[in-house]
Amino acid sequence: MVSINKASSKPYYEQLMLGIKEDILSGLLQSxxxxxxxxxxxxxxxxxxxTVSKAYKLLEAxxxxxxxxxxxxxxxxxxxDLRDEYQIEKIKKKFTDLVIEANYLNVPKNEMTQWLDESYQELKGE
Incomplete structure (x- = not known):
């Protein structure tokens, strides 16, 4: 179920969007x-x-x-079968920004890889 972290620096509409996508990926929400x-x-x-309306409009887009x-x-x-290359490029940019931040804090590559693996496993319920 979607939840909003009021203390997070991430905007509420983004949290809602990610929460809905996470619920879809976990199977909590189905087509x-x-x-x-x-x-x-x-x-x-x-x-x-x-705020909810903004999230819904963006999810619809x-x-x-x-x-x-x-x-x-x-x-x-x-x-x-459909990949939205524009959205993928946006994700790659965010990912690159995270890698830069982690490198700045001297986080080794193997630790970043472990984070990615853990996040992926969490989403897939493995």
């Missing part, structure tokens, strides 16, 4: 599952509805969810 309305999600997470007018917002079927 076709209905998400709470913007107002309901805002009430559940004690957030401003505008990334084709993670789909909104059917008058019916609700649903998890979209994941097309594993």
């Amino acid at each position: 076709g599952d209905r998400l709470p309305s913007v107002r309901e999600m805002a009430r559940q997470l004690m957030m401003n509805p505008n 990334q084709e993670v969810i789909i909104t059917v007018k008058g019916k609700g917002t649903y998890v979209k079927k994941i097309d594993t």
Whole structure:
């Protein structure tokens, strides 16, 4: 279930987006599952509805969810054959930034690799 860390420096809408994606990857949310309305999600997470709306709009632009007018917002079927190269480039940039930060703090490559492996295993439930 999505949770928001109010003490995090990461914007709430980004936390919500990542939380929904994590729930999809873990199988908690499946293709076709209905998400709470913007107002309901805002009430559940004690957030401003505008913040939830922003997260939903961005997830829709990334084709993670789909909104059917008058019916609700649903998890979209994941097309594993489709790679969004623009999104991948953005992720690579973030990853590079993290590697720079870690190198600056003298974190060895094998430790960074271990972090990546642990994160991946956590997401895949291994």
